[in-house]
Every structure is written in structure tokens, then in C-alpha cells.
Amino acid sequence: MRFPLRNLLLINFLIIFINAQSLDPRYHSYFEIESFLDSLTQVNDFDSEFRVYQIGYSEMEELPIYAVKISDNVEFKEDEPRVLFVGQLHAEEILGVEAVLELILLMLDPPPEQIQHMNIIKQNIETWIIPTLNPEGLNVVHNGLDISFRKNKKDFSPLGPWPNNYFDYDSAVGEDIDGVDLNRNFDFNWVFGDTFMEPDPSDYAAHYDYYRGLNPWSEAETRVLRDLAIENNFLFSIIWHSARSGRFSEKVFSPWNWNGDKKTPDDASIKLIGNQVAERIIKENSSESYQSSYSTSRRGNAHDWFYQATGTFQYLIECGTANLQPDSALVEDTIDRLIPGMLYLLDRAIGYNTVACQITGIISNAETGSPLDNVVITIDELHSGVQKPRKSDEFGRYRRIVEPGTYSLHFRKKGYFPLNFTVTANSSSPVIQNATMTPIPTHNIEINISSFQYPVVLEENPFLVIENAQMSDTIQMDFSHNHVLQIPQGDWQFTLYWDFLIPWMQNITINTDIQLSINMQEPLWVQTLFGFPITDNSSFNIIEGPWVFDNNMIRSQNELFYANADSLDSIFVLESEMYSLPEPMDMIVLRIDQQWELEWDNDSIKVSIMDSTKIINQMFFTGHQWDQSARHRLVAVDTNGISNIKVKLELKRDKTINYRGYNIYNIKLFAGNNVTLSSINEQSPFNQNNSTVSVSEIYPNPSNGMIHIDFINNLQSSSIVVYNLLGQEVYAGEIPAQYNQKKIWRFNFLDDYQRNPVSGVYFIKIVSQNKTFYRKCILLKP
Numbered sequence: 001m002r003f004p005l006r007n008l009l010l011i012n013f014l015i016i017f018i019n020a021q022s023l024d025p026r027y028h029s030y031f032e033i034e035s036f037l038d039s040l041t042q043v044n045d046f047d048s049e050f051r052v053y054q055i056g057y058s059e060m061e062e063l064p065i066y067a068v069k070i071s072d073n074v075e076f077k078e079d080e081p082r083v084l085f086v087g088q089l090h091a092e093e094i095l096g097v098e099a100v101l102e103l104i105l106l107m108l109d110p111p112p113e114q115i116q117h118m119n120i121i122k123q124n125i126e127t128w129i130i131p132t133l134n135p136e137g138l139n140v141v142h143n144g145l146d147i148s149f150r151k152n153k154k155d156f157s158p159l160g161p162w163p164n165n166y167f168d169y170d171s172a173v174g175e176d177i178d179g180v181d182l183n184r185n186f187d188f189n190w191v192f193g194d195t196f197m198e199p200d201p202s203d204y205a206a207h208y209d210y211y212r213g214l215n216p217w218s219e220a221e222t223r224v225l226r227d228l229a230i231e232n233n234f235l236f237s238i239i240w241h242s243a244r245s246g247r248f249s250e251k252v253f254s255p256w257n258w259n260g261d262k263k264t265p266d267d268a269s270i271k272l273i274g275n276q277v278a279e280r281i282i283k284e285n286s287s288e289s290y291q292s293s294y295s296t297s298r299r300g301n302a303h304d305w306f307y308q309a310t311g312t313f314q315y316l317i318e319c320g321t322a323n324l325q326p327d328s329a330l331v332e333d334t335i336d337r338l339i340p341g342m343l344y345l346l347d348r349a350i351g352y353n354t355v356a357c358q359i360t361g362i363i364s365n366a367e368t369g370s371p372l373d374n375v376v377i378t379i380d381e382l383h384s385g386v387q388k389p390r391k392s393d394e395f396g397r398y399r400r401i402v403e404p405g406t407y408s409l410h411f412r413k414k415g416y417f418p419l420n421f422t423v424t425a426n427s428s429s430p431v432i433q434n435a436t437m438t439p440i441p442t443h444n445i446e447i448n449i450s451s452f453q454y455p456v457v458l459e460e461n462p463f464l465v466i467e468n469a470q471m472s473d474t475i476q477m478d479f480s481h482n483h484v485l486q487i488p489q490g491d492w493q494f495t496l497y498w499d500f501l502i503p504w505m506q507n508i509t510i511n512t513d514i515q516l517s518i519n520m521q522e523p524l525w526v527q528t529l530f531g532f533p534i535t536d537n538s539s540f541n542i543i544e545g546p547w548v549f550d551n552n553m554i555r556s557q558n559e560l561f562y563a564n565a566d567s568l569d570s571i572f573v574l575e576s577e578m579y580s581l582p583e584p585m586d587m588i589v590l591r592i593d594q595q596w597e598l599e600w601d602n603d604s605i606k607v608s609i610m611d612s613t614k615i616i617n618q619m620f621f622t623g624h625q626w627d628q629s630a631r632h633r634l635v636a637v638d639t640n641g642i643s644n645i646k647v648k649l650e651l652k653r654d655k656t657i658n659y660r661g662y663n664i665y666n667i668k669l670f671a672g673n674n675v676t677l678s679s680i681n682e683q684s685p686f687n688q689n690n691s692t693v694s695v696s697e698i699y700p701n702p703s704n705g706m707i708h709i710d711f712i713n714n715l716q717s718s719s720i721v722v723y724n725l726l727g728q729e730v731y732a733g734e735i736p737a738q739y740n741q742k743k744i745w746r747f748n749f750l751d752d753y754q755r756n757p758v759s760g761v762y763f764i765k766i767v768s769q770n771k772t773f774y775r776k777c778i779l780l781k782p
Helices: 002-019 030-041 095-108 112-124 135-142 220-232 267-279 302-310 328-350
Strands: 050-057 064-070 082-086 126-130 236-241 251-254 291-294 313-318 358-365 376-379 397-401 405-412 419-425 435-437 442-449 463-467 472-476 482-488 490-497 504-510 514-518 525-530 540-544 548-550 553-555 571-576 579-597 604-610 615-621 624-652 661-672 706-714 718-724 729-735 738-748 760-768 771-779
Touching (some): 030 050, 220 302, 236 328, 267 291, 267 313, 358 405, 358 419, 419 435, 463 482, 579 604, 729 738
Parallel strands (some): 082 236, 236 313, 358 435, 442 514
Antiparallel strands (some): 050 064, 463 472, 525 661, 718 729, 760 771
């Protein structure tokens, strides 16, 4: 029945296609795609391995968008790798539609020599196929209105990006007012896409064809694809395109290579697989294979978003030549040449007759044996800030495609003890690294915050930050004086914040239920550096850079994007004036409302609190926090008292890749004395007045330079020595005795260590009261 079915389907579509005036009747219109898929659902033999899902609707006309799933137990979501093929995003690029429809037939109705191969794929992979993500645009092309139409049909006016209830298009290339380029509407690097009615500067002159949309995800079509991707966590994907100008024809594009040296953390695997896909697709007019290339643009593209957000290796393949819509004979020939590339990607997902190198496993609860989802899996050698966290799925499964080698894996989930493994991967088979994570016991912590003098007006809810060397967590609380929280067992530094009140800080060992009575103090000194009523630069000195004070904000530059540095020593620096406190105080709090958009890992912001001679504390930011401003606090503590204070802001850039920079809306300083540093009122077995010395873990760890260690009940002076990984001493000092108080030791590698420190592991030896402590930290130089 296999070949008669295929022939019957083709004959039906040739008869139906009489309405297409400008295209060869071999091409499937939207209506014919629906009929094609419906006809396959009528075949009983396909019931267990073929499903059609309506995954959403188009933006303007609400046409259903269909996705096909093919698997041996298709009605169930199984613990199998998933692979996605999309036939079309751009309306005129219709060859990919035919290629993925043929793939459906091949998998359901294979010729005899392919039966075993297809069965293996269906038994081990869930294959998803979207024939068209742009049904509105496909109809424009098939109806003969504009066979060069590219976008969807979002309604706009020639006067601006608002609807006029009229389809504004031009039958020539470009000049179409209506529509959004779906491959510019993804949120990753969306800001660099074309604005409304932006001319095409190339000699191809496809004016207005690359409009990014009013906002990221403004189009229903891209939201549909986003949601499907997040739900299914695809291992591989191909989106088919065709290059209208012919300049990029017959190429396989991998994400990404910006400015020649900025590549994805998984570049080795992504590019090698892209090379293999390209080698299997033969060009139209020669015996050569497609060319494997990098995507070099940053314009809200699907393939870059898929990798950044989900970890999917997605390839943009420009099939065919500048002859985008060839006749039926060439269509058949093109399909035959494209199929091997898709089959290779399916084979690579399971290592069938090809390289099988990957690390995979199931993560489960050690107590119940049930799978754990949303476990964050980090591979040191393949990690960068640009990636969103890679997590286990509902089966507890994680999969990472790698090259042969040794890798350091870390498993983290809130409420569980972290795990670390070293894994060696090879080409012959996937390496299985399962993990069982043990829940951290929790205890009830009752927190009673003492009432304060009115008329104190607090606008924010309190929140508690708990942290140690292994993990940290922020616990949001309601607007109340009394709280009962569940806190994991262990040694923690507690920091309780409530609006402008002086934070309460304490090191506490949680091993039973306890009750804390906390007295939060009002600040003794408050200074607004920027924000109503101060909206000018009167509190600051511009040391370096094009800082702008405008529209009630401080901006790192006046232009949309900050300039790249001409040298690595070129840093934008903004410093406040030095403030003298009315009396020495032991705690300074900087509160700053800010947003930033920087190149991950390479560009960074440093916010420092300084006294007259040194940095007391600092915090670093990189990556993106642009959708809305965020409020951050930086706390500086010195039990010896702080008399003078200023704030320093720095924006460090490298020589390539820039973004929208740094905006600041409000900066305030608060100072006071945290009386709870030396006393705590508890009703529990926990006894703060232990006579033995207590030495905390290092925090933050890893660090960008500044580290802290807390000493409590340091009854005699202690020696402290810092060593590098080679055992070389890089610092030696002494901690003075301090009875029944907390002393914070600070060390800044970047300031105090004059031997140009390198990123890596450092060890700290502390000898105190006939007891020796060892601590380890990781320095990551900014």
C-alpha cells in the first residue's frame, strides 16, 4: 500500500492546485497542507505513530498552525530525544514546505530499503514537523498577490505602525508596508533588527521586508514556536529558508560567530554537526556539498534564540538557489537532495550509524526515587553567561551533545544538596551519568521583627537572603512583623532587609526549629545621590566616559548603544563625592535602582562602596536586565567604624559586541549601627554565646575579587595566609582578638595581591586558638 498511497496523495493535490496562477502546481497551498495532513489521519496503519496538533493561530487571520508528531507511541510524551523541522517562516520560501512534507511520507511510508531505518527513528525519537509557521504569508504567495512576499500580514499603515484595516503590499520585491519578519521577532538580540519601514541598504533593495515588529514576541506565530520549544526541549532542529538574492544560497548556518571570535560555548559540537549536515546535501548545479557557515548577525533570529534559551542546536538552511520557486522537476530533485541532511540530524540524536557522543542521565530524588525536573545542570567547559540554565525535564532527563573529552558537571536544585561529577565522553556511545539528589532537611524559623517608632513608613515587603559557600536563596516575605519560614539545614549567613531600615545580619547554624526576635533599626544618616529631588550630576564626578544625566536617569551613553572599547583599559567611571558621616558607623547600605544590557561575560558593571583609602565592598553585573529596572543593595560592614564614604560606578567593555548599556534611576546611601551584630534574642537550643571561635565559609564564592570571612568569638589573634594553587603564599596577615563579636575579614585580590592574580583556585589557612581552619575559594577575574 505504500507507493499507491503516495501517488494518490500527489494526484489529489495536483487536481486541487488549479487556483495557483503563478506557481507550479507541485507546491502545496495552505489548504492543501490541511488536506494532506487530514488524509494521513484517515490511514488506520498510522494511528499509533502519527498525530496532527493545532498548536496555535496566525496573528491576523487566526489561521490554525499545525504541527505533526511522529513516534512509535505518539499519543504519549516519552523519555526520548526530540527533533524539530520547520518548513517555512518566510512566505516566499516554499521549498522547505515540500521537503518536510516528503519527510512525513518517508517516515510513515518508507521504501523497503528504509523501513528498518525509519522504524529505529520512530522507536527512539519524537520527531516534530511544522509545515508552515506563516500560513498568512503562504496564502499571499499562493493566491498570486505577491510571490515575493516575505512577512506575515500584520496590519500597519504607511503613516506608522498602527492598523489601517487595509492590506498594504507591493507585488514587486520589497515595499510591503504590512507584515513582520518572523525571523526578526525573537527576543534574543531583537533590538538590532530593522525598525518600521526601514530601507534595505543593499543593492537588492528589499525595502521594509525585515521589520522586527513592535516588540519581541509581538507576533502570534513566533509565540507559538517559542511555547512549543520550551515545552519539548528539542535536541536538534532545522528551519528551512531560501535565499532570495542568491548570496547565501545552499548554506547551512550554525549559531553564532560574532565579530570573528565570539562563538557559542557549544561551538565545537554545533559546528561539527553543521558540517556533517552540509556534507550530506548536494548543490543544485554541481557535485559539491552545501557550505557550512556561521550566522554572524544579531537580529532576533530563531536559531540564535533556540540555542540561547533552550540549548537546542538549530540550523538555518538556505535551500535551493536564487530561483526560489522552481518547476516541479527541480522541486523533486531538491527534495531528494535535502532529505539526507534531515536524516543525519535524526541519526545523530541517538548515535545511529554515526558519532554518538553525548552525556545524558536521569536525576532522581534519593528518598523517593521519583524523577526530578528543573535541576540545573552546568558543564564548566561548556558554560557561559549567555545561556539560560539547562535543566532536567519531567522525566528527570538531561541530554548534552558534546565532543570526546572530560567534563565537570554540577547539579543544583533548590532544597537539595548539590552534586558534582567528572565525566569522560567518547564517540562510540552516549555516557550515562545518573544522579540521585538528597533533599536538605528544613526547619521552621519563626522571625519576629520588633515594632519601630512611628511615623516610619515602609513601602516594600521584607525579604531574607540566606547564603553560604554552596548556595544562596532569597525568600520573599509579606508585609508583617511575624513570619514562619522553612529554612534548609546548615550554616547560613542571614541578611534581613526591609525597605530603608538597616539590614539585620547574622551567621546562624540551622539544625532545629528556632525563634528569632529581631530589632531592625532606622538609619542614622541618609543621603540621596540621584533621584528625586536630585536629578542632575551635582553629586557625581565623571572620571571617564560619556555619562549622561537626562530624563530623570543616569545613562552610560547618549546613543542607543555604548561604544566598544579601543583598549581593555578603557573603562567608563563615575564617582560620587566623598561624604563624611556625623559619627563613625559600622554599616553602610547602598540602594540602587538600575537596568543594564551588556555583552555576557565580556562587558560588566562594577558598583563599589569606598572609604577614603580602599574599596569596602563591591558587586558585579553582566548580561541582560533590561525589561524592567531592578533594585539592588550593597552592604558594607566594618565593626571598627566607617567615617567617610563614596560610591564608584564602572562600566568595563571589550573591543567587540555592544548593547544598550547602563541606566540608573535612583541611588541612596543609608548608614547606621547594627546592634544585633553582638547579640541575638533566640528561644531555641541554638546558643549564640558559644565560647569557641566560629569561622564562616568564604563569601561570595566564586568571587570577582573581593572575599569575606566572618569570625565570631575570636578570643585571641589569628593568623591568616592565602595560597595559590601552586602553594605560593600571596598574602599573610593577622585578625585581632575581638570578644563575643563578629569580625569580618576582607581581602581584595585585585587591590591587595600585587602579583597580577589569575583566575583559579586559592586556599586560605587560618590558625586561631589552637585550631586550624582551611577554606577554598575560586577567583573569576572580571
